[in-house]
Amino acid sequence: MNDAEPASESADGPPRRRRRDPEGHRAAIIEAARHTFAERGYARTTLREIARRAGVTHGLITRHFASKERLFLAAVPGNRDLEQVAAGDPETLPDRIAAAFVRRLETDAVNDPLIALLRSAASDERAAAHLLVAMQEHSAVVYRSVLSPGESPVPGDDLDTRVALVGAQMIGVAFSRYIARTEPLASMPPDRLTEHLTRILRQILFG
């Protein structure tokens, strides 16, 4: 890794994050990306700025993530953690999706790239719309693997539509609660929102 920064470990025990550790670099890049995308939107964010904030070189970012688009998809928490969240009993998939979605946005909606993406898409940035599609396609693959693990995915079957409608419900809730901040959704307790969302997602996926 010739573009990593020179190691400068202290003598008193192992440092919390080693300078030449690829995982440490990866985490620092993702953290910087999350903040930069949230602050500047997708289109105006440059890999150069993310590199500066993460304290790494531009080349190291492209080595880890190949492109701005792939870095974005890796940085969106809901997208990144989806396999982990979705794994389990197919019957309770809606519960897990709803709970993870609410928990994640409650933790840090301001720095959530999904919110930045919705704002960007609303200003007619085609790149943002393209990313929403990429996230949705990823969701469809993951949901499909949980819902019918034994069967091979059938392209064009109804599940793609259902995943898109799940996406639409989540976009609408994120928009109402975190962007427009309209009541009663804006100040509904997270548990209550999760209950409602679970009920609706169950109907969309299985109804």
Add this chain to the structure above:
Amino acid sequence: MNDAEPASESADGPPRRRRRDPEGHRAAIIEAARHTFAERGYARTTLREIARRAGVTHGLITRHFASKERLFLAAVPGNRDLEQVAAGDPETLPDRIAAAFVRRLETDAVNDPLIALLRSAASDERAAAHLLVAMQEHSAVVYRSVLSPGESPVPGDDLDTRVALVGAQMIGVAFSRYIARTEPLASMPPDRLTEHLTRILRQILFG
């Protein structure tokens, strides 16, 4: 109506729209408002520009609609026609709402003020968020009148939440289909979209 334009009727039969007809003025103002809000967004639209496009005076607009906010709410088709759409059997309310929503956006999404409103709200215009709330409150009153015509409305009951979640689903679908234009929602046949939306709205309202 001293600020109406001077009458200039031709001699050969009654004109299609009489110059001093309040209903004709009202329709012309709403038509001009729809286009102007859609083109410029809520915040940048002025009553002066709407007056110019409608060929009436500024004073006539405020006489008919009192304020820009009230004119906007009168010009959003879904909001304006809601009483008419909602009236009927409570059991099939979701069918009527879904069908009217899809039909209306299919007719002219480009000039639909709701789309302009979502774009404005996404750019953090508080005025736009305020209007979304006003539309939602209007919906709650209308739905309540259909769902429990015999009972007096109970403020704060669960119906407000359900109406907000119906609104969120519609915002998400409008966003995906008409703003970000993500597949498969973007090119789904209107009838199919109406079916899915009816099923989901039924669950949200009654489930």
